Amino acid sequence: MATASPSAARLFPPASSRRLSSYWLAIVLFAVGMFNLPLRLIGWDGDGLPGDGIDNVLNNYMLEHGYQSLRGRASFWHAPIFYPTPGMTGTTDPHIALMPFYSLLRVLGLSPERAFQGWFILAFVLNYVSALWAARRLGFDPAPAAVAAFIFAFALPVTSQVSHAQLLHRWLVPPAVVLAWQFLGEPTHRRFALLTTCWFGQFLLTAYIAIFLAELLLVFLVLTGLRLYRNLPWSELFPLRVGVWLTRLLIILAILMAVGGIVLRHARVSGVMDREYLILWAPEPLSWLACHPTAVWNAVAPALGLDLGNVHGERRLFPGWVPLLAMLFALGQIRRSTETAEGRRKVVVSLLCWSSLLLAIWITRFGQVWLYEPILSLPGGSTIRVVGRIVLVLLFPLGLASAELFTWVLSRSHYLARIGGIFLLLVLMAEHAVLPTTWVQQWEGQRVSLGQLVRWQERLEQAIRQHPQPRLVYVFPSELPPAPELDHQYYRLQVVVMRAAQNVGIPCVNGYSGYNPADWDIFTSYRELFHWLTKARRVPAGHLRGLVLIGEPEPDVDPEYEGIMRQTYPPLPLPPWD
Template sequence: MMLTRPKLALPRLGRPRLWPAVRGPLFAVAVFVLAFAGTVRPFVGSNFAYLPGDLVDNRLNNFILEHGYRWATRQQKEFWHVPFCYPARWVTACSDAHLGNLPIYAAFRYSGAGPERAFQLWWVTTFVLTFTATVWAMRRLKQGWLAATVAATVFTFGPSQMLCMGHGQLFPRYFVPLAVVFWWEFLNRPHWKLLLGTVACWVGQVYCTVYIGYFLGLLLVMMATAFVVVGRPNWRGLLWPSVREVAFRLAVLVAGAAALYPQLRPYLAPDHDVAKPTPELILSYLPKPIDYLRAGQPSAVWSWTRAVIGGEDTPATPTFHLFPGAVAGAGFLFGLACLFRKSTRRKPAAVFTLAALLLGAVVMHYPGWTPYRGFLNLPLAGSVRGVFRVGLMILFPLAVVAGIAAGQLVDAVRQKWGAKSRWATVAVLLSLVLLDVKSHEPGGPETGIGRTAIADAVARREALADVVRPYVDPTKVLYVFPPPGGSLHDILVTQVDAMWVSQMLGIPTVNGWTGHWPRDWFQFPTYSTLFWWLVPRNGIPGETLDRFLIFGTPTGSEDSPMEQDFRSRFHARPWPTVP
């Protein structure tokens, strides 16, 4: 018998085991980079030399973040009493206080970045965190990497979101996907830990952006309503849990309310005197159905819808550009089909679509009537002026449904025509998504979506501070009159300039710009109106008036004896024009 040498079994060469685990994340990162390049990069520049927005609103956001950093590093004594609109108190709470955003901004400042650079890096970080949170949420919903990436791209870079380029406070939305998914899981499998995740993420969103936190609360309510209507609620787990479960749920709610106290403290203070918007003004900012079909200027693909759809834009009936993009719109149609198909009514696509519909319907302005009027007596609702920004929240459930639709489409193509057709479909689909969210190059200040060179912003505040610095001592208070004959934009730029100078030099200023002004405050054009605010309205003693630093040129009538007396006593120094 002949002995044969056994053949060596050589291992088959194939893909390393690590590849399947990293392929999905690498795919998501690649799409993020492409979307970022088409939407965000034009507003920060290839060399990151620009800030998004003009010289007004985002400089206010930057100012508040810098104030928070100075307070955290003990350069400021009070956080809530930021020293503008002097001598009003709790002024930090007149707009977004950025408490939840402060750790990221402060980390960049602590690492050596200047105020403007730290603001830019914080703003860019919000895109990374929002995209990552949405991908995580979709994966938690048992969706594939394609569905997760499509949803994250639509929610992070959607046309309606990029229209807010000049309002940086509206971009930190990374708690929204987390809160919604925890809430979805709680509705399906009621447990106090899932409720804890929901409450913690909702509180975190309120700390980042009160507006978005408010709309997130509305979305969670609408999700619960949609789940009851088309889902299969676990009534026993929701309404009749064990005693231990009830105790833990109550503890979670109490802890959430306690965690909100630092954010709500100014609104509970008796001397927090803010001019709230009237109900009529709030109702005038409700969106109309046609607004969801009209895209804004940032959309390089869909801006033509404004000319086709039209619409009269007046102070009484403003128009809003809430078009979420064609991909989100297609996802909405897919969700409607799921909603009316019995086999898919209880699936996430149907519930999320109905939640988006309910949320949009509640805040909609119908001819002569709106259900939102009944919300105005609720806490916080009577202070939320720009209700049309609810479109930023509706974008999330639409993005989720669009992602689910994309995943199912590619799976159907693969089953019918094979793997090669699948990859071709993915390529076409991603091209449409990236084209859908692509933005224009930045426009001028009048568009609201411009950009400002960091070097120019720094040079501007330094030059103005150099003008004021020779006159400053620890007892001074600054005021700059609005420029005579200037546009509203010029007047607001002057207010923010004075705020930055006061912050740099450590002196309070009567100037200001914020979301909700202190009651009776405005941009005082004359000495008599300025000193009415200071003395009869706020009781500032006469010896303090003698230490005021006043710049600019008063406007209005010079005939009144009071005005002439003030002009003779208080000399206004020239305020330079900085290009």
Template sequence: MMIDAKSETILDCKQSSLFQFLKNYGWIFVFFIIGFGSLVFSLGKNFLQVPGDLGDARFNNYILEHFYQWLIHRETDYWNAPIFYPYPLATAFSDNLLGSAPFYAVIRILGFSRETAFQGWFLFGFVLNYVVSAYVLKKVNLHSLSVATGAFLFTFGLPMLAQEGHPQLIYRFCIPAACYFLYDFTNKPKLKTIFFLMTAIIWQFYLTIYMGFFLLLLIVVMAFMIPLSASSINIIKFWFSRIRSAWKDARGSHKLWCIAGLILLTALLVHLFIPYLQVTNLYHFSRGFDEIKTMLPRLSSYLLSDHSTLWRLGMNNFKDLPMRHEHQLFPGLAAAILLLIGMLWKKTDEKIPFLQIHATSLLIIFLITISVNEKSLYYLLLKIPGYNSIRAVTRIQLVLLWPLAVYIAFVIDRMVRLNSSSFRVKAALGVILLLMVSESVFFSHSTYSKIEGQKRVDSLRKIAEYSLKKANYPDPVLLIHGKAGDPWQITALDAMLTAQELGVPLINGYSGNAPAYSFAEWMHSCQTLPGSVNFYVDKANEFLQDPGLKLKERIVYVRYWECGLY
């Protein structure tokens, strides 16, 4: 069969287009499939494993479900989650997840269960992190392999996987976006870029407040370094000139839209922090110096990865490290090798502003947050509102993974583009990248059985329904006894999820903070129970100054069989 010249030309164009697409994006897809596939695989056959544990993972699931219940009008007030009842603003005792909860709600609206929606929400966070970081690295004209490596490290790096038990920390896609918008505004001052930058920063606060404060620190350091990289000592004058240029070049309508947008963003940020300020004033929550001190990064922190199948056996030398599970900051041997190669290489690439700014910011924040002999520059930041509420400073590594990913992507880019690259250089690069991928793939993920989690709540719900039916109160409040042999956190979360399903307020609770007089029911015997309830009720009435609350007459006791209460 003869093929005419026109058909042959079309075929050649299609083959050429496919080849160009694979050249530009092939490695990006390959690295994503490997990293994302390993996460999906960790969820087990038929998605029967839920990431995290029966503790913090289920707490995040409770908050996400609370958002969904509020969205469909089963809950009347988002900030008043019905735990630690009757104390107000319980949602603001910890992260609120408002920035990512809509993704969870969409999955729930499609008909999936609470745990399955949580799995989808968990995975989608990694998708967003990879897509945005890859997009930014592609925007600075890096090779496909360099883009893939940087995005892989930022998204699936060992420090991130080590925090999967705290899934609220996953959503970090605004970090690369904000850094890029700040850099882009330097070169092309436009009002819309300022709006995009502010949107990214405020959205990150809505995603998780921890990452919002750490991103703000990174942006401030970069804002100082950018003028210096441009040989401008007067930092204020530098930025003023950029803002003035952006304002001058903008159309009148663009100016109005930008002003309106910035006012809206400011209002959103204020709206987010008002409940937290109220909670601080009401309950006097704060983080003690000694508590913060235990979770400042040490040099040894950057050598720890206890859940890495490849490296955990050689990391038993720091047994005296307090809060060890929060110090898992080792970025991987492959990242360390590439970092060392970049440092030892000739400094020509450091003239690239994007690289130079990120690399210098990485070093400065590392020096600010490191603790040596219990001394750290970070203590100076405790005087700034917000930073004195951050307990786990070690989580700064989840932000620093971005400038580290940028640095390593540029190192690989130079290795790939060298015309004189020998076979040995290419082979060495292949081994390093294989090692990086293996470090993340061979990681011992923390999961719990979806069936076990559902059974725990189902069994407790049946008992609670019986107690509610027997009490037959018009406006009941649940007080649920702990299950013998279980950690109190797991018991509290069983109670929270059960009460959430029943739509009944709960005296028990578990969160990042708790009222001083919260009811620790697992600590009281039948002899002390009446006195403990009276004390709790008196303190709640005193706190709320609401004599019509009638709390004591509304309490339904669940699983208090040994006390003769049901």
């Protein structure tokens, strides 16, 4: 490796330096990323709950449900929503591995909403530290490693996923990649156990990311075997020893049994996703150039003749021009010699980038051609509703590629190395900046603030407690909370009721999650509600004593029936949504 110029060496200290000062760029990039995204979403006054006021509240509900389960006040796998349907925890991310973190914040005295904010911030901290550690383990100097960590933790696709905060806890992805590479070079029982345990830990964090991670590792292992077939210790990877295979088999079986139990719980309560819906959300080629409306590129693209306005939501996968340029650079390193540690690192990064490229092509729909579509016909193939979310895993290879590009720039023995490194850093930070656009201001005006959300919940709690013995609650959608779209208004009502009922300590017929139970609907009348309770779910009349109804039901076709129901279950007024 060529020696960097003295000026560049001072700006970007070498890997041999163990002093804290050698990580100054890592500290700067971490601060920039944190202030740009998570802290900005929460707000300087601490009044923001990151997300759209629906999925973020659902995540808050499930985390609180896990905390109450640890305290013995709830049954973990039976979240009391969509009453009386059992097993509702399996319809969404159960946050098994995240319960200890959230619960610790609750034990320290934080409210559920404040604990959720801490849980949200923790994802960025752990993602950054994890990626920084992994990049260093692969041989990068502190400065390039910081670039890799910045991209993994704060890149544009992360901004597009703040409404699905459960996907942000990806901090076991970088260690899993490092362990996979180390296992190929030294296939010991310990490394195999660490690799599989790391993947299982990511599954417990969020199954979505674990599935995408498995796909990346599988392609990476295959490509590595093809590229380095002369260098790998095949006799140790596939030994003719029964004890080795038995140990590996036992480890795999233990993990499969644990995963299978969770998957079966999900399968019992979830339905099959509509094929057309899955195709609709499949990424298209332009998706890889579309980004969140707050980014600089979103303002520049139309001037270049690119119409990205029709690419919405989770199909915005643009990772930034620096990562894309770096990936192209890394792809060309595939033929590097592996005689040195530096050469092996370059080849590993190149193999990860080739793996990412193949996966991106696989999930992208080119007109009527979608290579991923046959997966939908397999059992469980429709479980992944939005395959474009794999970009959250691919950000680590892209980050490593960017680190490799920075390393190459700084290795040039020329004074322009410093200028080139600083320029790339400035471009990287600029293209990932969240701009104060009109769209952002409108979005912030429509989102639910923490204070407003708590007020809504407290008003509903007070209404519920008006009943002498509240045991169950349902809120009719006679008036809806504010939201950008009508569907979102209905969903927001459900999650606010869920949290209010949770605080009171009773189940609710209202509900929202990834999958609705069969025959459940947003009931608007007595007849619809009691058909669900007494006929569809056969709830005994005695179990409905203490049913609290809030809001005004729609008039029934039979006035006598409605009169009896109103007398038996009088509806309470719905508190205002101001």
